[in-house]
Amino acid sequence: MKKFIFIAAAAAAVLAGCAKNEVTPNYGMMDAVSFGAYNPRTITKGGVTDDMNLKALAEHGFGVFATYSGTNDFETAGATDDFMFNQQVTSADEGSTWTYSPLKYWPNPTNGQTADDQKVSFYAYAPYADDAAIADATYGITGFSIDGTTKHNMLSYTFSKDKPNVDLMWGYKKKNVDNTDPANPVVTYDINNNLTRTINNVKFIFQHLLSKLGGSQEGNPGTPNPYDDDTYKANGLVVKASPVSDPTAEYGNVTLGDFGGNKGTKITISKIVIGSAPVTDAISGQPVKDIDGNPISYASADQTGKLDLYTGEFKLDGAAQNIQFSQTITNKVDDPATPEDESTNSDSEIADCLKEPASFASFADLPKGVVKKAINVYKDESNPIILVPGTKPVVDITVTYFVRTYDEKLPAGYSEVPQTVFGRIKFAEIKKNTKYNIVMILGLNNVAFEAEVEDWTVGTNTVYKDLNGDGDYDDPGETSTVTDTEIGLPDNL
Numbered sequence: 001m002k003k004f005i006f007i008a009a010a011a012a013a014v015l016a017g018c019a020k021n022e023v024t025p026n027y028g029m030m031d032a033v034s035f036g037a038y039n040p041r042t043i044t045k046g047g048v049t050d051d052m053n054l055k056a057l058a059e060h061g062f063g064v065f066a067t068y069s070g071t072n073d074f075e076t077a078g079a080t081d082d083f084m085f086n087q088q089v090t091s092a093d094e095g096s097t098w099t100y101s102p103l104k105y106w107p108n109p110t111n112g113q114t115a116d117d118q119k120v121s122f123y124a125y126a127p128y129a130d131d132a133a134i135a136d137a138t139y140g141i142t143g144f145s146i147d148g149t150t151k152h153n154m155l156s157y158t159f160s161k162d163k164p165n166v167d168l169m170w171g172y173k174k175k176n177v178d179n180t181d182p183a184n185p186v187v188t189y190d191i192n193n194n195l196t197r198t199i200n201n202v203k204f205i206f207q208h209l210l211s212k213l214g215g216s217q218e219g220n221p222g223t224p225n226p227y228d229d230d231t232y233k234a235n236g237l238v239v240k241a242s243p244v245s246d247p248t249a250e251y252g253n254v255t256l257g258d259f260g261g262n263k264g265t266k267i268t269i270s271k272i273v274i275g276s277a278p279v280t281d282a283i284s285g286q287p288v289k290d291i292d293g294n295p296i297s298y299a300s301a302d303q304t305g306k307l308d309l310y311t312g313e314f315k316l317d318g319a320a321q322n323i324q325f326s327q328t329i330t331n332k333v334d335d336p337a338t339p340e341d342e343s344t345n346s347d348s349e350i351a352d353c354l355k356e357p358a359s360f361a362s363f364a365d366l367p368k369g370v371v372k373k374a375i376n377v378y379k380d381e382s383n384p385i386i387l388v389p390g391t392k393p394v395v396d397i398t399v400t401y402f403v404r405t406y407d408e409k410l411p412a413g414y415s416e417v418p419q420t421v422f423g424r425i426k427f428a429e430i431k432k433n434t435k436y437n438i439v440m441i442l443g444l445n446n447v448a449f450e451a452e453v454e455d456w457t458v459g460t461n462t463v464y465k466d467l468n469g470d471g472d473y474d475d476p477g478e479t480s481t482v483t484d485t486e487i488g489l490p491d492n493l
Contacts, residue, residue: 058090064088139163140165142304155307208433213393241259271398273397303323320388325385356402394426
């Protein structure tokens with residue numbers, strides 16, 4: 001059975017560059033508690049739908065816990081969840097207004113007190129998980145509790161050792177950065193605790209607590225014509241062609257021909273497989289080692305942890321361990337008649353503008369394919385790769401594609417070369433709230449893989465080359481300080 005996943009990206013305080021979608025207060029209902037949300041630039045997957053946008057969050061919502069503590073601060077009273085318990089907040093208009101039911105109201109004056117003396121504290125997470133889903137869940141969000149010592153709301157989460165994991169996000173009110181010491185900025189977060197009656201919305205920003213490899217974050221996955229769309233931004237898992245025109249470059253002063261033109265070269269992709277590296281290399285027969293030179297290993301059981309909804313801290317119950325994963329991206333779509341047939345099914349589909357067509361009549365009928373502009377590989381991202389913070393994964397990537405160059409002297413009107421290339425990337429320690437992008441660069445005689453971090457935090461990686469061609473990526477002297485893993489392509493590029 002296919003596992004559906006959805007984007008959790010609601011926020012109500014602004015991130016840099018956010019588009020604002022806020023509820024206008026209804027002054028006829030000044031005492032009702034209302035929620036606001038923004039569409040931030042940071043988007044990720046994590047729950048119940050295939051669409052990576054605010055619409056998915058609006059439909060499936062985020063969860064809220066709230067405690068009424070009278071005139072006491074939450075820090076004294078602790079969580080009781082007597083005001084809201086796992087309350088789903090959704091939007092019927094894709095984020096313009098946010099609603100929930102039953103509607104709750106701010107405390108009114110009582111026993112000589114004023115409304116401003118009485119406090120309610122709100123804590124949120126995303127994606128929303130309902131009671132029925134949690135009761136059956138063996139991984140992802142598996143339950144809620146109140147810590148016996150801190151009296152904070154806790155959310156239980158489990159990393160599956162061998163199934164697609166989903167994202168987890170924590171809602172806060174405002175991020176504060178103290179740059180007194182620029183080399184060591186101090187980041188703190190305001191939360192929605194000890195609030196009193198107001199006509200304003202209770203606002204949240206959601207922060208990613210896990211880590212993600214590749215995928216799309218905001219770059220219009222599936223855009224029909226990204227080539228001429230100035231607003232299109234590629235990120236996540238990206239492919240582009242890179243001409244060599246520097247006379248000092250490795251391949252000399254060569255400028256590649258026209259990519260994507262009907263009298264140039266077209267590169268179309270038929271399959272990409274991304275997965276965790278094997279413990280033993282299939283070619284060399286030697287143990288595969290991580291960035292520190294230690295043989296890799298994988299979790300033999302699911303890993304559990306808890307999110308503190310008051311502090312935003314997520315902690316595993318034990319040491320972080322690598323998880324195994326594999327994702328196939330092809331030009332095929334799932335066939336409902338053969339759900340278990342891997343020859344017709346894939347985890348995700350390649351963007352229409354890049355994928356190798358099932359058939360075509362002429363060179364002009366081929367899609368533009370890979371060009372010098374970076375293009376998202378996914379048509380839609382239905383199976384994101386979630387990584388365990390604290391691990392040092394080794395990732396293998398195999399790309400199968402066709403290179404065709406227009407040539408009117410040939411019988412078909414073009415030359416055609418099928419290619420399959422392989423790359424291995426070794427990551428430094430994975431950080432939470434971090435998205436690691438992969439850029440596949442097709443150039444003269446080389447495919448380059450870059451691992452980079454975008455939007456959340458900045459990360460680095462080390463790349464290994466099989467310079468002597470023996471299939472062993474761990475030979476002495478093969479460590480590269482550059483960010484590209486180069487793999488041979490045919491000369492006809």
